[in-house]
Amino acid sequence: MAKNSSKETKIPDVLAYTVEAVPGQLAPSVASTPGELFGSAFSYESLGLKMDPRTLPLPLPKNFNPLDTALTEEQYASSLVHGRSVVEPYRHPRTHSIPVASIHFRSHHVELLNLFTHFASHAASALGIPIGGVASLPTKRTLWTVPRSPFAHKKAQENFERKIHKRAIKAFDADGEVVQRWVAYLRTNALAGVGMKVTTWDRVPLGIGNAKILKQNQDSATNSRLTAPNKIKQLGEEIIKEEQRNA
Amino acid sequence: MPCARVIRDIKARKGVGANEIARRAYLMVARNQTLPTQVRLHAQMQLNTFGRYTRPTTVNNRCHETGRGRGVISEFGLSRFQFRIKALRGELPGVHKASW
Structure with missing residues (x-):
């Protein structure tokens, strides 16, 4: 019994999302001949397609590796099966465990959050981004207590x-x-009622800190007259001069 | 038509914004203990010539709906009763009745 349960909780293999096509049989077989479905003069080349849609999804080799460059983009895309969103996303293994991004989602509604984090995980899986699981952060609860009446009656x-x-x-x-790309995809398909905060970490050349400080100093030197505290100081000094002249 | 107190608050906000830098400059001179007393006194007298509605303390947050100046929940800018009405109507996102 224990063995079975451990099998179920195993992270699914990428092959779980591929369906091996049986030659001569369509997955949703409604029309048996292309003539029935598209008319007798059907040819997929005439539609501008490079592959015969009836042969899709293509069968994948048993030792399939998504990072294998021998597989063409078309072959890889055609291996994707619609409806895989009902299962947990495939989690690509980490290679170096270097964090590159952290996305925080926040919402008033748990259902929306669950839906959108599921969507984001699947998007990451499809883009080949290794992600950790969906972590729950502490829920912020704000409480207000107000009198029921517009005036007095504090007890109610x-x-x-x-x-x-x-x-x-x-x-x-x-x-x-x-x-x-992942973040842009999530933004274009953003879910109403779910906020997103993205933090990314980039690799930068050595000495970028010094360069930034130098630039900031230059900027502050050129903009020193524009800031409010400097304006106050300047005006204050003028006032002192004038008062001392009058005195 | 907003009530007179709301108009007064708008006036104060405008006045404070327009005179903030000049006021702070005079204040800086008046509070600087290294300066001669005469200079500081003059600066203080200049401060007094500014109008009532240039002082930042005259600005008071008021309810957006009713203009009430007390019991304003700053996060929504509403007085407590308007907050209750809107929360019960479901006009404030995520706010609902609680019990524990």
């Missing part, structure tokens, strides 16, 4: 609350551009 009060549920996903090892 009412309580209100607002909960902010939070989740976090960490990404590792992926290239910065891939992470940017």
Whole structure:
């Protein structure tokens, strides 16, 4: 019994998402001949397709590796099966465990958060980004107690609350551009009612700190007259001069 | 039509914004103990010539709906009763009745 349960909780293999096509048989077999479905003059080349849609998804070799460059983009894309979103996403193994991004999600509604973190995890899986699991961060609960009446009657009060549920996903090892794609995809498909805060860590050349400080100093030197504290100081000195002249 | 107190608050906010730098400059001179007393006294007298609605203490957060100046929940900018009405109507995102 214990053996079985450990098998179920195992992280699914990438092959779990691929279906091996049986030659001569379509997965959703409604029309048996292309003539029935598309008319007798059907040819996939005429539609601008490079592959015959009836042969998709392509069978993948048993020792399939998503990072294998021998597999073409088309072959890889055609191996994806619709409906895999109902299962947990495949988690790519980390290569170096270097954190590259951390996304925080926050919402008032747990269901929306669960949906969107599931979506984000699947997107990361499809882009080949190794991610940690969805971590639950502490829920922020704000309480208000106000009198029920507009005036007096302090003894009759009412309580209100607002909960902010939070989740976090960490990404590792992926290239910065891939992470940017992932974030852009999540932003374009953002879910109403779910906020997102993205932190990314980039690799920068040595000595960037000094360069930044130098630039900041230059900027502050050129903008010194514009800041409010400097304006106050300047005006104050003028006042002192004038008063001392009058005295 | 907003009540007179709201208009007064708007006036104060505008006045404070317009005179902030000049006021702070005079204040800096008046509070500087290294300066001669005469200079500081003059600066203090100059401070007094500014109008009432240039002082930052005259600005008071008021309810957006009713203009009430007390019991304002700053996060929503509403007085406590308006907050209750809106929360019960579901107009404040995520806010609902609590019990424990």
